[in-house]
Amino acid sequence: MEGPVQLSRRGRLLVLRLHRPEAHNAIDSAMLLAIDAALDLAEADPAIRTVLLEGNAEVFCTGLDLKAALGGGDGPMDPAAAERGARQYLAVLRRFTRSPKIIACRVAGRCEAGGIGFVAAADFAVAEPGASFRLSEALIGLLPATLMPFLIRRVGFRTAYRLTLAAPLLGPAEALTAGLVDAAGPAAPEALRHLLLGSERVPERTVGAAKAYFDALAPITAEMEECAVGRISSMLADPEAAARIRGLMAQGVWQGGRAMTP
Template sequence: MSGFETLRVTRREPALEVALNRPARANALTREMIAELHRALDAAEADPAIRVVFLSGEGAAFCAGMDFVEAASCGGDEASLKQTVDSFYSLLERFTACSVLICASITGRVTAGGVGLIAAADHAVAAPGATFQLSEVAFGLLPATIAPFIIRRCGLHPTYRLALGAERIDAARALSLGLVDEIAEAPTEALRRFLIRAARVDPDCVSALKGLFRELWIVNEETRRVTAEAISRQILRPQTQEAIRGFLGQSSPPWKK
């Protein structure tokens, strides 16, 4: 499908394949990419033949989380920053509420916000070599926007431990925590097998099922407000901005110091 700059979107009925397509930047999330992910989801929901969105990443990483180049250039504009954070939260919320299934095919490195994309997905399959890391605290940040969705998958204390230690974990550990649902040498093929089973479920039932579990959990408007304020406040701290600039200046990542 045309009209996308940061994604590669291909319609292969009954799936819409959406690949994050900024490999030179490890598929880091920008305002534009988040907006395009919303548009891709709009297209999937508007097409009665599409039952699932297959989400993947081009290149060596699935997604490196927030694009620090964009974050460093925010110039202290809290309103603009909150708008971006809110748009990302809304995207993850849509993953957990829409009538199509969101399935993640994971190869390579997954960091910060990328972990949030996986946590909000309905089914996630990782290649054996995939790695996962909540690296935010190393920069003086918090995984605020994504935490509700990771807690939804893994539980409160396991999520807290991942955030506190900024530890990089392998696919086997991610599976044991419930962050991913399956490990497979060919994740996309494993997802296609999952689709054969999932396609039997009526889309209205999918939406109702997601709605039921949303009512049973903490993803709500108050959660949205708390997360947006927390992450915006931390990003704008001088110490955090200094850490981001240092990282962009090719110094060692903070977790290696």
């Protein structure tokens, strides 16, 4: 049986392909556990220098699997379950920023909501010609709370605020302008190759030291993390938000085949 993350080795590169096609690569606990296990594998192998996270040609990741999270009833998400999920997701993002391995994201399709958190926490990210990006949470009455400390650190406060409230759909060039990715368009694969070749010349201990130093300069504090977890947990447990999410899913515009529009 195929898992939610497929692994392949390419020399010094470990590729993690998100593989939940039936759920448009939405995030669930099993996916986060699989990413965490893959990082364990990479960090135990000195021959691996880089971990590359990717999706498929249509979808990179559409964020939290809200259909599974809300369950089959008509009420909101259980607050304790919401908190556990938020902490698990945050821990993976935090691990990206602390791993002595280079973490990169290659986005070829849709990247929405929590999928942007993976990009924001990565060391490098590229957007291929078919990529699109949207922080869509506000459109359903939520906020991208858990990923926000990482996004602010990547693109700055004002851009993160605009992407949250306006929820614009960004193409590759716009994502590059926003600072969300490091290269975009047809040149993205070659740009990623050069980024990774350059970083692989840096000793692993120096990579880890650089991450620790920059984290000290622009820290994501325990207080920030608790604020993020508390905010998204309370919102997911809100009946009004749950009703709106279910309505959008019934229309097929949330984690479905059609793009969300404001």
